Amino acid sequence: MTKPRIYITRRLPEDVVAPYRKDLDIEMWSETDVPVDHTHLQKEAVTADGLVTMLTENVDEELLGKAENLKIVANLAVGYDNIDVQAAKRRDIQVTNTPDVLTDTTADLIFGLVLATARRLTEAERYIKEGKWENWSPLLMAGTDVHHKTMGIVGMGRIGKMIAKRARGFDMNVLYHNRSRDEEAEDQFNASYATFDDLLTKADYVVCMVPLTRETEGMFNKNTFRKMKNTAIFINGSRGQTVIEADLYEALIHEDIAGAGLDVFAEEPISKDHPLLQLDQVVALPHIGSASKETRYKMMDLCLENIDRYFKGKSVKTPVSNR
Ligand code: NAP
Numbered sequence: 467m468t469k470p471r472i473y474i475t476r477r478l479p480e481d482v483v484a485p486y487r488k489d490l491d492i493e494m495w496s497e498t499d500v501p502v503d504h505t506h507l508q509k510e511a512v513t514a515d516g517l518v519t520m521l522t523e524n525v526d527e528e529l530l531g532k533a534e535n536l537k538i539v540a541n542l543a544v545g546y547d548n549i550d551v552q553a554a555k556r557r558d559i560q561v562t563n564t565p566d567v568l569t570d571t572t573a574d575l576i577f578g579l580v581l582a583t584a585r586r587l588t589e590a591e592r593y594i595k596e597g598k599w600e601n602w603s604p605l606l607m608a609g610t611d612v613h614h615k616t617m618g619i620v621g622m623g624r625i626g627k628m629i630a631k632r633a634r635g636f637d638m639n640v641l642y643h644n645r646s647r648d649e650e651a652e653d654q655f656n657a658s659y660a661t662f663d664d665l666l667t668k669a670d671y672v673v674c675m676v677p678l679t680r681e682t683e684g685m686f687n688k689n690t691f692r693k694m695k696n697t698a699i700f701i702n703g704s705r706g707q708t709v710i711e712a713d714l715y716e717a718l719i720h721e722d723i724a725g726a727g728l729d730v731f732a733e734e735p736i737s738k739d740h741p742l743l744q745l746d747q748v749v750a751l752p753h754i755g756s757a758s759k760e761t762r763y764k765m766m767d768l769c770l771e772n773i774d775r776y777f778k779g780k781s782v783k784t785p786v787s788n789r
Contacts (some may be wrong), residue, residue, distance in 0.1 A: 670699050
C-alpha cells in the first residue's frame, strides 16, 4: 500500500520525523530558518495528502482549492489564524493545532515579559554591556513593582489562566475579561471578571492573550490605550494584529501608558527601523512564547502524531473545531 505523502514546510530535526517515516512518506522544505516560498508550497500541496504548516504559511482558499488529495493540515502552533478553517471544512480537510503542550512555556515567557518591562531588564542590560555603568544612584534604572499590583488578562483561556496562576504567586490582584465568564477559573485563581472597559481602567498590567479573530483584530487601539492608567504596562502575547501599532506608539510617546512588552507584531519579522523598536519603554521579543526546546519538540511530535493517527483511521488528538 502506498504511504500517504506528507509535506512539512520547514526542515525539522530528523529524530522527530524518523519514527513516522515507517508509515508516512515525508518530505520537508530544505530550510529550517527560512519559510517555504508560497508558490513552491502551492506546488507541493497539489500532491500532498497531509501538510505540516507553521504560522508563517498562509493556507488560504486558493492553496486548498489546488490541493486535490489533501486530507489534513497540522499547524505547528495553537493559533490558526494563518489557515482558512472554513475553506478547509468545505473541502472536508481536517485542521489540527498544538494546544496544551505549549501552555506553561508560553505563560512563563509572558510573565517574564511582564517582569522585564516593569523592571527595565533589557534596557539595564544594554546599559551595562555598553559600558555606561559608571556610578550608582538611588533611582538608577528604577522600574515599577509587579508584586501586589493588578493584572488584567484579556483572554483567560489555557495560557491566560497559567499567567493568572503565576500572578497569584506574586500576590497580584487578578482581573480577567473573556466573552463569557469562567467561574471555575475565578475560584481556582482567585480572579475577578471585569468588563473590557473596567479591566482597562483598573489594571496595572494589561495582558492580551486572545486568539486573532475578526472580533479581536485591532481591539487594542487609541480608544483602549486612552482608557488605561498612564502608569499601566501593555503586554501582547497573542498576535500582532490585535493591536493598532501606530496607536500604541502614540500612546507610549504621549505617556498615555508607561510601557509595552511585545512578543508579537503585525508584520513578522518586524523591521529594525520600526518606531516601536526605538523606544526604551518597549521590550520586544521575536515571537518566542512557546520557544523552549522541550516544548518545540512536543509541538513537532504532536503535529506528526495527529497526521499519523488520521491516516490510521484514529481520531486526531487536537482537532481545530470548525465552528
Ligand atoms: P484559548 O484557550 O482558546 O484561550 C483564548 C481565550 O480568549 C478564551 O478564554 C476566550 O474566551 C478568549 N476570547 C476569545 N475571543 C475573545 C474576544 N473577542 N474578547 C475577549 N476574549 C476573547 O487559547 P490559548 O491556548 O490560551 O491561546 C491563546 C492565543 O495565544 C492563541 O490563539 C495564539 O494566538 C496566542 N499564542 C501566542 C504564543 C506566542 O508565541 N506568543 C504562543 C501560544 C499562543 P471566550 O471564548 O469566553 O471569549
